[in-house]
Amino acid sequence: MANTESVNVRVxxxxxxxxxxxSKHCPQRYAMIGDMLCKEEHDIVLLQEVWxxxxxxxxxxxxxxxxxxxxxxxxxxxxxxxxxFSKHRIHDTFLFRYSLNGYPYMAHHGDWFGGKAVGMAVLxxxxxxxxxxxxxxxxxxxxxxxxxxxxxxVQAWELQQFIRHTSAxxxxxxxxxxLNMHPQDLGNRLLRSYTGLQDSYLETAKFDGCEDGxxxxxxxxxxxKKELCPFEKGIRIxxxxxxxxxxxxVYCDFMSTTKGSVPxxxxxxxxxxxxxxxxxxxxNTRAEIGSDRQPKILDSAAGKVAELVDIVTEARTEVKxxxxxxxxxxxxxxxxxxxxxxxxxxxxxxxxxxxxxxGAEQPFPRxxxxxxxxxxxxxxxxxxxxxIFYTMELKALQGAEDQMRLAVGSLQxxxxxxxxxxxxxAQRRPPEGHEPGALAxxx
Amino acid sequence: MANTESVNVRVxxxxxxxxxxxSKHCPQRYAMIGDMLCKEEHDIVLLQEVWxxxxxxxxxxxxxxxxxxxxxxxxxxxxxxxxxFSKHRIHDTFLFRYSLNGYPYMAHHGDWFGGKAVGMAVLxxxxxxxxxxxxxxxxxxxxxxxxxxxxxxVQAWELQQFIRHTSAxxxxxxxxxxLNMHPQDLGNRLLRSYTGLQDSYLETAKFDGCEDGxxxxxxxxxxxKKELCPFEKGIRIxxxxxxxxxxxxVYCDFMSTTKGSVPxxxxxxxxxxxxxxxxxxxxNTRAEIGSDRQPKILDSAAGKVAELVDIVTEARTEVKxxxxxxxxxxxxxxxxxxxxxxxxxxxxxxxxxxxxxxGAEQPFPRxxxxxxxxxxxxxxxxxxxxxIFYTMELKALQGAEDQMRLAVGSLQxxxxxxxxxxxxxAQRRPPEGHEPGALAxxx
Numbered sequence: 001m002a003n004t005e006s007v008n009v010r011v012x013x014x015x016x017x018x019x020x021x022x023s024k025h026c027p028q029r030y031a032m033i034g035d036m037l038c039k040e041e042h043d044i045v046l047l048q049e050v051w052x053x054x055x056x057x058x059x060x061x062x063x064x065x066x067x068x069x070x071x072x073x074x075x076x077x078x079x080x081x082x083x084x085f086s087k088h089r090i091h092d093t094f095l096f097r098y099s100l101n102g103y104p105y106m107a108h109h110g111d112w113f114g115g116k117a118v119g120m121a122v123l124x125x126x127x128x129x130x131x132x133x134x135x136x137x138x139x140x141x142x143x144x145x146x147x148x149x150x151x152x153x154v155q156a157w158e159l160q161q162f163i164r165h166t167s168a169x170x171x172x173x174x175x176x177x178x179l180n181m182h183p184q185d186l187g188n189r190l191l192r193s194y195t196g197l198q199d200s201y202l203e204t205a206k207f208d209g210c211e212d213g214x215x216x217x218x219x220x221x222x223x224x225k226k227e228l229c230p231f232e233k234g235i236r237i238x239x240x241x242x243x244x245x246x247x248x249x250v251y252c253d254f255m256s257t258t259k260g261s262v263p264x265x266x267x268x269x270x271x272x273x274x275x276x277x278x279x280x281x282x283x284n285t286r287a288e289i290g291s292d293r294q295p296k297i298l299d300s301a302a303g304k305v306a307e308l309v310d311i312v313t314e315a316r317t318e319v320k321x322x323x324x325x326x327x328x329x330x331x332x333x334x335x336x337x338x339x340x341x342x343x344x345x346x347x348x349x350x351x352x353x354x355x356x357x358x359g360a361e362q363p364f365p366r367x368x369x370x371x372x373x374x375x376x377x378x379x380x381x382x383x384x385x386x387x388i389f390y391t392m393e394l395k396a397l398q399g400a401e402d403q404m405r406l407a408v409g410s411l412q413x414x415x416x417x418x419x420x421x422x423x424x425x426a427q428r429r430p431p432e433g434h435e436p437g438a439l440a441x442x443x
Numbered sequence: 444m445a446n447t448e449s450v451n452v453r454v455x456x457x458x459x460x461x462x463x464x465x466s467k468h469c470p471q472r473y474a475m476i477g478d479m480l481c482k483e484e485h486d487i488v489l490l491q492e493v494w495x496x497x498x499x500x501x502x503x504x505x506x507x508x509x510x511x512x513x514x515x516x517x518x519x520x521x522x523x524x525x526x527x528f529s530k531h532r533i534h535d536t537f538l539f540r541y542s543l544n545g546y547p548y549m550a551h552h553g554d555w556f557g558g559k560a561v562g563m564a565v566l567x568x569x570x571x572x573x574x575x576x577x578x579x580x581x582x583x584x585x586x587x588x589x590x591x592x593x594x595x596x597v598q599a600w601e602l603q604q605f606i607r608h609t610s611a612x613x614x615x616x617x618x619x620x621x622l623n624m625h626p627q628d629l630g631n632r633l634l635r636s637y638t639g640l641q642d643s644y645l646e647t648a649k650f651d652g653c654e655d656g657x658x659x660x661x662x663x664x665x666x667x668k669k670e671l672c673p674f675e676k677g678i679r680i681x682x683x684x685x686x687x688x689x690x691x692x693v694y695c696d697f698m699s700t701t702k703g704s705v706p707x708x709x710x711x712x713x714x715x716x717x718x719x720x721x722x723x724x725x726x727n728t729r730a731e732i733g734s735d736r737q738p739k740i741l742d743s744a745a746g747k748v749a750e751l752v753d754i755v756t757e758a759r760t761e762v763k764x765x766x767x768x769x770x771x772x773x774x775x776x777x778x779x780x781x782x783x784x785x786x787x788x789x790x791x792x793x794x795x796x797x798x799x800x801x802g803a804e805q806p807f808p809r810x811x812x813x814x815x816x817x818x819x820x821x822x823x824x825x826x827x828x829x830x831i832f833y834t835m836e837l838k839a840l841q842g843a844e845d846q847m848r849l850a851v852g853s854l855q856x857x858x859x860x861x862x863x864x865x866x867x868x869a870q871r872r873p874p875e876g877h878e879p880g881a882l883a884x885x886x
Contacts (some may be wrong), residue, residue, distance in 0.1 A: 071845070071849060072845070073842065074838045074839070074841050074842035075542075075838055075839070076835060077831055077835055077838070079838060089853070089856070090849065090853075091853045092608075092850065093846050094604050094605075094608055095542075095845070097540070097848075099540060115835070115838070120608070161537045162537075165535075165537055165563070165608075165609040166609055166611075168611040168612030168613075169611030170611075186837075245567055246875070281725040366810050367809050368808065368815060370814055370817070374813065374820075377817075378820075381824070388520055390521050392520055393560070395520070395522060395558070396517070396518070398517050399516065399517035399538060402514070402515070402517065402536075403536050405466075406514065406533065406535070406536055407535065410533075410534045410535060
């Protein structure tokens with residue numbers, strides 16, 4: 001038998017709804033959250049929407065004993081709102097800002113100003129390395145007509161890329177946060193299928209919390225029930241996801257959520273429910289563990305790759321919808337700008353050439369002239385800024401689509417190499433550089 | 444003896460200077476570059492400043508036979524300008540956009556519009572995985588008074604973070620590009636020390652090219668000699684860096700640069716010289732290689748960590764200078780905005796309250812009123828946009844500084860664990876969570 005070493009890790013994730021002066025009972029709720037964290041002593045605490053650095057710093061002070069290590073991720077205009085507190089030393093941190101994150105002129109939604117991102121912290125838990133990620137994706141304001149869907153899909157795409165590429169050296173991967181996606185939403189499937197991350201709610205041996213693991217519930221007094229419609233009871237959009245490595249197995253022993261209220265307190269911690277997952281790492285110290293599992297993995301791998309091809313293709317379609325929309329918006333901005341310019345030229349012409357003023361004594365009333373000119377300049381400036389913004393959006397969408405196309409090609413190539421397709425050739429890799437494949441031929 | 448497997452990889456890096464209609468002889472130079480790449484058949488070609496996607500696509504068509512796999516990285520307004528061509532299949536790509544990249548109002552410098560980034564491609568060379576990176580950092584326009592230095596240092600910081608965190612699973616790492624930094628510049632030292640990347644010019648067994656490996660030389664007809672001053676002969680700012688893995692050793696067998704002219708052609712490929720490196724990978728298939736090397740690595744590791752602490756501290760100082768500057772700029776923008784607002788209120792007051800107009804018959808000449816109001820609005824809008832921009836710059840600089848502080852703390856912790864400091868306790872890790880250390884106490 002192999003030697004096994006077992007480590008338990010308790011993780012909490014909570015969207016704190018910490019908009020100073022706007023969120024209800026903000027200071028009181030922070031005090032409650034701080035007290036709870038001090039008492040519960042989770043190994044890792046992943047917070048979102050800690051919009052004010054002052055709140056983070058006061059929390060850091062409060063948790064100095066229970067969670068001596070912490071990091072606050074700064075981004076955008078306001079900050080990413082992401083914070084991590086840990087009982088274990090944080091050795092390294094890294095922040096990836098999503099390339100797309102709403103529109104600055106949608107100031108009432110505010111997402112653009114938050115500079116949404118995924119923060120990573122590298123922790124050593126005992127002799128193991130854990131890569132811990134915390135993120136918060138763009139909010140969904142209207143599910144039926146969700147104009148931010150392409151942005152959220154690109155964020156999910158970048159999130160899975162970031163986790164996949166940065167976690168190769170880790171024994172354990174934990175992602176916590178407010179994904180703003182329902183369990184079966186495209187971005188969620190993309191994230192879980194590509195990274196192999198497991199949902200602690202689905203994997204847990206024991207669960208105590210809201211029905212269906214919901215984290216935004218109608219029973220929460222801060223929630224406007226109308227906004228949840230048509231999901232009367234609530235939705236599940238906050239997650240703790242995890243995976244092990246060839247060296248480590250991770251199991252979820254228990255999972256819980258708060259239930260819209262906190263005993264002995266007049267209101268809950270936040271408008272979202274807090275999630276807690278009890279994870280158990282089992283390390284197999286024998287070197288050959290990988291080979292023991294190989295047959296089991298290969299059995300289902302072809303099916304998984306095929307599923308992944310479908311999901312990435314679906315995501316690509318969604319990005320194309322976004323591209324079409326961004327192109328239309330840029331076209332509208334360009335047309336409006338050209339009209340503003342034409343108006344300006346016309347005005348200058350009327351003012352300069354008296355006979356154009358159709359015989360009026362004063363060629364152009366001075367006040368109207370200046371007002372019109374100011375309007376033209378305002379149009380020109382606004383449309384120029386919008387043109388720049390939409391071009392950047394287009395580049396980011398095109399970039400994501402290119403990457404998805406390449407990924408689909410590569411996955412299809414992989415599929416062709418599986419035993420089902422080539423029964424006598426299972427382990428042989430296709431020759432490099434001699435097969436153009438799906439990628440090189442498709443454009 | 445261990446089994447060894449040897450693979451040769453030829454890499455080219457070139458800044459193409461491909462600004463359509465502005466760069467001299469652009470189409471002819473692209474044709475020359477295409478011909479050369481077709482003929483030379485490098486394994487990997489890393490291009491920078493391919494600003495137009497059309498140029499990339501025509502190059503892709505031309506290189507369809509010699510380099511069937513390619514990727515163009517899109518970013519910013521114009522595009523990142525980064526392209527990769529490869530003989531080996533590209534399995535995956537990922538783009539990291541630097542958080543800081545100059546200022547949009549410095550349009551004549553253009554860096555901001557380029558959306559500088561680092562592009563990554565995962566290649567399989569034989570049975571080995573190579574992570575190939577291509578990047579282009581912010582240009583240095585004035586070495587004596589380099590206002591972009593903090594931005595470039597943060598870019599170098601993010602570049603090393605990105606490479607370090609994404610390359611754990613790779614057998615070989617190659618970075619090529621125009622770093623816009625001299626060999627001993629802070630960002631360059633930071634990058635090489637932290638990642639362990641080796642400079643092919645310094646490591647090569649055989650070199651053929653410009654004196655001191657320079658890549659921006661006075662002999663190049665596209666170069667304005669005055670701009671090189673005080674480096675009369677030229678500077679070295681383009682690099683091919685590489686490293687192996689515990690499983691693989693990488694050696695540089697030869698390296699060459701072009702020398703400011705191309706035989707049988709009236710002008711060179713670009714204003715930068717092209718770099719070619721011949722790398723040799725040797726794979727040790729025995730599992731215990733790591734342990735063979737352990738003593739040798741440990742000997743020099745403490746010294747290297749100490750050096751790294753100094754370099755990160757130096758970088759932190761530079762970021763603090765940038766922070767100070769950004770704060771000052773934001774303050775100026777705020778003050779100007781407040782003055783614009785005060786002017787607007789004053790104007791409205793004069794217009795609204797006749798006795799303020801000091802007895803003049805017409806309280807306020809209408810033309811002046813509108814012109815002044817337009818000016819006030821222009822000031823308000825501009826300062827508002829600048830305020831937003833400087834706040835984002837501040838957040839990014841603060842974020843980098845926080846990460847650097849944490850890294851220094853972690854490195855110092857590592858140093859304390861080395862045999863010199865604790866001779867009887869070399870292999871024991873300090874207990875987790877019980878030692879606040881440099882990180883927790885410093886702020």
